[in-house]
Amino acid sequence: MTGFKPVVMRCALRKFRRPVIMRIRRVTELAAVALVSVIACRAEPGAARHYALTGTVLGIDREKGQLVIQHDDIPGYMSAMIMTFQVADPSAFDQLQGGDQIRADLVVTGSTSMLEHITIVRRWRPSTQ
Numbered sequence: 659m660t661g662f663k664p665v666v667m668r669c670a671l672r673k674f675r676r677p678v679i680m681r682i683r684r685v686t687e688l689a690a691v692a693l694v695s696v697i698a699c700r701a702e703p704g705a706a707r708h709y710a711l712t713g714t715v716l717g718i719d720r721e722k723g724q725l726v727i728q729h730d731d732i733p734g735y736m737s738a739m740i741m742t743f744q745v746a747d748p749s750a751f752d753q754l755q756g757g758d759q760i761r762a763d764l765v766v767t768g769s770t771s772m773l774e775h776i777t778i779v780r781r782w783r784p785s786t787q
């Protein structure tokens with residue numbers, strides 16, 4: 659009978675070890691789930707993200723409330739390009755003219771974006787050459 663004891667003990671250990679490993683795996687899974695939900699919370703579609711935009715006004719469409727802007731790099735969002743932006747405050751159109759260099763807040767909410775707080779950095783002037 660004494661010869662069986664170590665075998666039984668080893669079996670008992672193995673039986674004990676498995677749930678521990680499963681428990682560790684479960685904890686890892688839970689941690690992964692928690693991490694994913696934290697990331698998901700940060701990328702919440704309702705949360706507005708703000709980016710500093712600088713660029714030159716190439717086109718103005720008052721009716722649609724849009725500007726075509728050749729914008730500089732927006733780090734963490736997009737590279738420099740020419741594109742159309744929706745303007746939040748229509749009174750901005752009273753000031754702007756084509757060729758103006760502007761600075762603005764680009765507010766991105768889900769799949770929509772808006773330009774807010776547009777300021778003219780440098781007014782377009784006809785060449786005097």
Ligand SMILES: [Cu+2]
Pocket residue numbers: 729736737738739740741
């Ligand atoms: Cu762009």
